[in-house]
Amino acid sequence: MSVQAEAIAPRRRLGRAATKFLANRSAVFGGVLVSVFVLMALLAPVLTSYDPFATSFTSIRKPPSADFWLGTDELGRDIYTRMLYGARASLMAGVVSVAIAVAVGVPFGLLAGFYGGWVDASVSRVTEALLAIPFLILAIALAAFLGPSLTNAMIAIGLSATPIFIRLTRGQTLAVKTEDYVEGARAIGLPNVLIITRYIFPNVLPPIVVQATITIATAIIAEASLSFLGLGQQPPNPSWGSMLNTAKNFMTQAPWMSIFPGGAIFMVVLGFNLLGDGLRDALDPRDH
Amino acid sequence: MSSPAEQPILEARGLVKRFGGRRGIFDSSPTVHAVNDVSLRIARGETFAIVGESGCGKSTLGRLLLRLIEASEGEVLYEGQSITALSQREMRRLRRDLQIIFQDPFASLNPRMTVGDIIAEPIRLHGLARGKAVQARVTELLGIVGLRAEYADRYPHEFSGGQRQRIGIARALAGEPKLIIGDEPVSALDVSIQAQVINLLEDLKDRFGLTLVIVAHDLAVIRHMSDRVAVMYLGEIVELSPVDPLYEQPLHPYTQALLGAIPRPDPKDRAAPKLLQGDVPSPTDLPPGCRFHTRCPHARQLCQEIRPVLEDAGGGRGVACHFWREIAQMETATTQRARTDGALDRRLEVYRAAQARREADSSQAGKIL
Numbered sequence: 001m002s003v004q005a006e007a008i009a010p011r012r013r014l015g016r017a018a019t020k021f022l023a024n025r026s027a028v029f030g031g032v033l034v035s036v037f038v039l040m041a042l043l044a045p046v047l048t049s050y051d052p053f054a055t056s057f058t059s060i061r062k063p064p065s066a067d068f069w070l071g072t073d074e075l076g077r078d079i080y081t082r083m084l085y086g087a088r089a090s091l092m093a094g095v096v097s098v099a100i101a102v103a104v105g106v107p108f109g110l111l112a113g114f115y116g117g118w119v120d121a122s123v124s125r126v127t128e129a130l131l132a133i134p135f136l137i138l139a140i141a142l143a144a145f146l147g148p149s150l151t152n153a154m155i156a157i158g159l160s161a162t163p164i165f166i167r168l169t170r171g172q173t174l175a176v177k178t179e180d181y182v183e184g185a186r187a188i189g190l191p192n193v194l195i196i197t198r199y200i201f202p203n204v205l206p207p208i209v210v211q212a213t214i215t216i217a218t219a220i221i222a223e224a225s226l227s228f229l230g231l232g233q234q235p236p237n238p239s240w241g242s243m244l245n246t247a248k249n250f251m252t253q254a255p256w257m258s259i260f261p262g263g264a265i266f267m268v269v270l271g272f273n274l275l276g277d278g279l280r281d282a283l284d285p286r287d288h
Numbered sequence: 289m290s291s292p293a294e295q296p297i298l299e300a301r302g303l304v305k306r307f308g309g310r311r312g313i314f315d316s317s318p319t320v321h322a323v324n325d326v327s328l329r330i331a332r333g334e335t336f337a338i339v340g341e342s343g344c345g346k347s348t349l350g351r352l353l354l355r356l357i358e359a360s361e362g363e364v365l366y367e368g369q370s371i372t373a374l375s376q377r378e379m380r381r382l383r384r385d386l387q388i389i390f391q392d393p394f395a396s397l398n399p400r401m402t403v404g405d406i407i408a409e410p411i412r413l414h415g416l417a418r419g420k421a422v423q424a425r426v427t428e429l430l431g432i433v434g435l436r437a438e439y440a441d442r443y444p445h446e447f448s449g450g451q452r453q454r455i456g457i458a459r460a461l462a463g464e465p466k467l468i469i470g471d472e473p474v475s476a477l478d479v480s481i482q483a484q485v486i487n488l489l490e491d492l493k494d495r496f497g498l499t500l501v502i503v504a505h506d507l508a509v510i511r512h513m514s515d516r517v518a519v520m521y522l523g524e525i526v527e528l529s530p531v532d533p534l535y536e537q538p539l540h541p542y543t544q545a546l547l548g549a550i551p552r553p554d555p556k557d558r559a560a561p562k563l564l565q566g567d568v569p570s571p572t573d574l575p576p577g578c579r580f581h582t583r584c585p586h587a588r589q590l591c592q593e594i595r596p597v598l599e600d601a602g603g604g605r606g607v608a609c610h611f612w613r614e615i616a617q618m619e620t621a622t623t624q625r626a627r628t629d630g631a632l633d634r635r636l637e638v639y640r641a642a643q644a645r646r647e648a649d650s651s652q653a654g655k656i657l
Contacts, residue, residue: 180396184456187356188410188463189383198409202400 020282027278033271037264041091044084052077052085053236061254071256074246079260082238086261089239090268093154093223093232094216100158101165102212108162109169110196110204114177123166130163139222143231150223150239153232157222161215168211172204179203206283213276217269224265240265295368296329297467297499298386302362303327303352305345305523308572318572322348324523325362327598330467335493335500337510337531339546340520341568347391349520350469350503354386355379384414387460391472393452397444403430403455404440410463429458433488450481457488467499475506486513507550511535516604519543522571522579525598529605539607539616541584578610586615 021027040047056076064071070080112123130138142156176182177200185195226232227241235242240261247257303326309319322345330336338346351357353364355371363372371382390396397406407426411417417425427437433454444452453473460468470489474482486509493500504510510517510531517534519527519542527540538544545564564583569575575582581591590610598606609615 180390180392181398183351183356184388184390184396184459185398187354187383187386187388188413188459189380190409190413191380198401199398203398 017282021278024278024281026274027282030271030274030276030278033267034275037087037091037268037271040084041087044081044088048078048081048084050078050081052082052238061250061257063254064256070260071254073243073257074250074254079243079257082243083240083260083264086233086238086240086243087264087268089150089227089233089237090220090223090241090265093150093157093239094220094268094272097154097157097161097219097223098212098216100155101161101215102208104159105162105165106169106201106208109166109171110173110200112166113170113173114192114196114200120170124170127163127166127170130160131167135160135218136222136225139226140229140231143226148231148234150227150233150237153223153226156226156231157219160222161219164211164215165208168207169204172207173200176200176203206280209283210276210280213272213279217272217276220265220269220272295332296365297332297367298330298353298501299365299368300326300328300349300353300362301365303349303359303364304361305348305352305357306360320571321523321574322571323352323359324574326520326523326525327362328518328525328528330499330501331516333497333499334515335502335513337502337504337514337517338520339504339507339510339517342505343568343571344520345523345571346503346505346520347471348523350388350471350501353501354383354388354469356388381414384410384463385466387463387465387468389453389456389460389468389470389473392476393449393456394476396456397452397459399444401443402440403435403442403444403447406444406455407440407458407462410459414463416462416464425462429462432461432492433458448481449477450485453477453481453485454488457485457492461492461496464496465498467501469501469503471503472505473502474509475504482509489513507535507546519546522568522574524579524608525606526580526608527606528598529601529607530603533603533605537616537619539601539605539612540580540609541586541615542580544615544619545583578608586611 021031054077056072059068059072059076061074062068062072062076068078068080070078070083073079073082108123108127112120133141139153139156139160142159143153146152146156182195182199185199190198223232223239224241224244227239228245230242230245233239233242243261244258244265247254247261250257303323304321305323307320307322308317324345326349328336338349340346348357352359355364355374359372363370365371366382366386371379374382397403401409404423404426407429408422411422411425423440426440430437430439435451435454435458439447439451439455444455447455453476473489474485477485489500490513492498500513502510502513514531516528516530518525519534519540521542527534527538527543529539534543535547538547542564549563566583569579569582575592576595577593578584578587578591578596581587584591588611594610596608596610598608601607601612
């Protein structure tokens with residue numbers, strides 16, 4: 001009996017992953033950033049007394065002050081309030097579009113990788129064709145095709161991100177499929193459905209989680225870009241992208257209109273990226 | 289039809305496995321002849337070894353026997369019934385009886401399942417126990433392979449190679465199989481652990497009346513464990529024999545070369561080992577005639593032209609060589625000559641006498657002091 005195995009306390013793997021994650025300072029910072037933005041979005045009505053839609057002729061483009069912490073926009077609306085509500089749109093767009101991409105992409109990737117042959121050939125050709133088009137261009141084209149609204153923007157971004165997940169999952173599946181333990185699963189007589197769900201899927205999941213976290217950041221930028229172009233969140237509903245869109249006309253007169261939404265996008269994207277990197281390191285069961 | 293008593297538990301008839309050989313515009317690959325026309329019968333309760341160099345197709349043969357990969361030609365019979373044509377569903381049911389232990393204990397266990405789940409999976413799958421009884425059975429199996437019951441909650445990466453191999457064995461046993469194929473079951477382990485795992489397999493074989501098929505390249509392990517041995521070279525069985533006659537008097541020149549490569553701690557055997565020249569030919573480009581003629585010290589014209597078949601050599605032995613009788617006669621002649629050569633014996637006698645004298649002197653010196 002190996003002494004090493006005896007010495008390890010019988011903790012579950014999840015506990016060890018958490019310990020490892022918490023020891024990684026930048027990962028924790030990313031997690032805190034993301035949590036702060038999520039809380040801001042959830043608690044928006046509590047954190048501000050203003051109405052995000054209430055305009056005021058007397059307070060147009062006011063710089064930050066005690067009344068308006070981050071200043072006001074060209075219609076006299078409180079930027080802090082609009083940013084809180086805008087966080088909802090941005091985070092929703094990020095999470096929902098990535099959820100769409102994962103929900104569509106992972107099953108296709110698993111099937112293509114596991115069964116190979118014509119299934120793989122057809123899925124892969126479509127994926128490659130989609131990957132040939134730059135992500136944002138594809139999202140803009142799809143959003144324009146579906147019509148301007150936040151929901152359509154999320155669908156467009158989700159579908160544009162799908163090939164990333166198909167390709168990642170397929171590649172991981174191909175690697176995992178050749179492992180002895182998958183052959184072992186076949187040897188005990190496990191049906192293919194269970195081999196995919198119990199053996200392939202859990203072993204391809206960690207890189208997908210990491211990719212999803214990082215893609216949320218990309219999706220938030222994409223949503224901001226679509227809203228900036230008028231294809232995402234429609235006025236008067238706030239989103240960081242649409243706030244930037246109007247702010248660009250007042251760059252010199254009212255820089256606070258662009259600095260704060262832009263900074264928020266920067267911070268939340270940074271947060272998701274650090275969180276993704278931290279998760280990747282923490283979820284690897286082999287190097288504890 | 290043979291009577292049930294003689295009926296082999298597993299039988300292979302003319303198994304052929306070719307890989308690749310696709311010819312397309314975008315991808316073409318040469319055909320690899322991994323297994324060529326292999327027929328064998330494995331008797332109930334025996335330990336059957338398949339031995340050969342790496343790349344000789346022995347692992348492929350092991351997988352063909354379990355139908356983990358599909359044969360290109362030929363068929364496999366389990367309990368007299370062909371399993372080659374069974375549907376996936378019927379085959380899955382049969383897998384309970386036929387199990388495999390893998391070579392690499394670090395790759396053969398799902399890293400995302402606990403040891404308990406790994407062992408319980410075949411039990412649940414084949415409906416051998418339900419609810420609490422599953423846990424009890426897992427505990428029992430862990431005990432059988434010499435692991436503690438608490439280990440059920442841990443993950444495979446927390447264990448050493450030998451322990452993991454035990455977990456693999458416990459899982460293989462969980463379906464209450466009749467036959468287990470060990471694909472180099474100990475070659476990835478430390479030598480000290482190898483013995484433990486081999487002894488465990490032998491115990492289990494006796495205890496549960498298993499039939500073992502051991503795929504290996506370690507001749508010492510094979511001799512210790514097995515009843516019969518099939519020697520493979522380039523996808524073919526060149527010799528098939530009960531273990532002791534094989535080691536004492538190998539018939540096929542390839543078997544002789546394999547056994548000759550084992551270092552022997554015998555001062556009387558001073559002849560330089562006859563090592564094989566050259567490399568194994570590529571399985572994508574097989575030599576005509578006898579597969580071994582490119583490296584065989586006894587090769588003649590006939591060997592390049594006609595492929596020898598496995599012929600009965602008496603005593604349950606089979607050998608695929610045109611000239612095995614002549615080679616056997618030559619071998620006996622040389623060994624006899626070696627035995628009658630008394631020079632070494634005389635020298636050893638002189639040495640022992642000198643040693644005895646010296647010991648006598650030193651003990652006298654001890655008395656003086």
